[in-house]
Amino acid sequence: MRIHPTAIIEAGAQLHDTVQVGAYSIIEAGAVIGAGCIIDSCARIYGNTRMGMNNRVCHGATLGVEPQDFTFTPDRAKPLTIGDRNHFKEGVNISCGIKSDDGTRIGSDNYWMAFSHAGHDCVIGDHNIFANTATLAGHVTIEDRVFLSGQVAVHQFCRIGAYAMVAGVTGVAQDVPPFVLADGHRARMIGLNMVGLRRNGFTQIQRSQIKAVYRLILRSGLRLAQALIRAEQDYPSPETAHIVQFIQSSQRGLISFAD
Structure with missing residues (x-):
């Protein structure tokens, strides 16, 4: 285990022997970090976070943070569960759960670009890409191999179907069906996500x-x-x-x- 001397690992945090932790990062009591994970500098992993193997958490990312919900109290916190091989770039912010027992769930092989965000109780599948500042409100469901472009904002309780792509600076207020391309001030289907379908x-x-x-x-x-x-x-x-x-x-x- 390689832990920078300035990092704070609270008693009760569980880190696999192969985990690396950078300067000034904080991992709270109760957090579980799996084999091969790399936590860069100034990241904070909150105590309700459960992380699988080979995840990368870059500078300033916060995982399992208190939800942006006026009804939240610490006793109501639910877990943030993360699979394997996810990459969280600089400033990414993921909330823990509050409403559902399973909390916030993230699958495997997702790529979160700088300052993207997922709110409480979101359910994220596998192989998704969230471009810079893509934002998910609470209770959003993202299936597999979805691409959300920069500054996309998804309303709470909306779902994005598998292999869909949403163009930049688009507000999503209703469900986006699988395989389609969506664009607009308020998202509308403008065709199929042909590039994504070919690539997959x-x-x-x-x-x-x-x-x-x-x-x-x-x-x-x-x-x-x-x-x-x-x-x-x-x-x-x-x-x-x-x-x-x-x-x-x-x-x-x-x-x-x-x-």
Whole structure:
């Protein structure tokens, strides 16, 4: 274990023998840091944080911090649980939970650029990218392989579907379905995230089928329930099933399609 002499490791913090801690960082009692993690200078890991293996926490990041919620009291704090191989760049801020027993949950292989933020009780999947100052309010759900561009702001309780991309300086006030590209002062679908789909190995046939499903849902003139049934009948695939399930389970409604 390599710990800088100026770092503060409180009694009761659990650090694997391979953990590195930089100058002036603070790791509170109760925190659990897994094998191979690197904590750079001036970071603070709060006591309700549980971190897996090979995570990188850069200068000034704060993980498990008190939520920005007027109802919060320390006795109500829920954990922040982090998987493996996440990279938290400078100034990243992630809140602990407050409302749900599982608290705030982050999967594996996510890349958080400088000053990005996730509020309390968010649920984050795997292989997502959060560009500089991307901001998630409380209770936001991000599926897998989502790209949020710089200064994106996501309203509380919204969901972002897998393989979606949201353009910079966009406010997201409703659910963003999987595979789409969203943009605008208030996010609207402007097409499919073709670049992301190609990069993640989706074939031309798969991409064309996803496009056909959305054309049916958004352009056919059918009622939504009828369109979803038709989509599953006409274009059966795992991608279609994902789109239909996402839409059917939406609580806030979906962002609109830009004509």
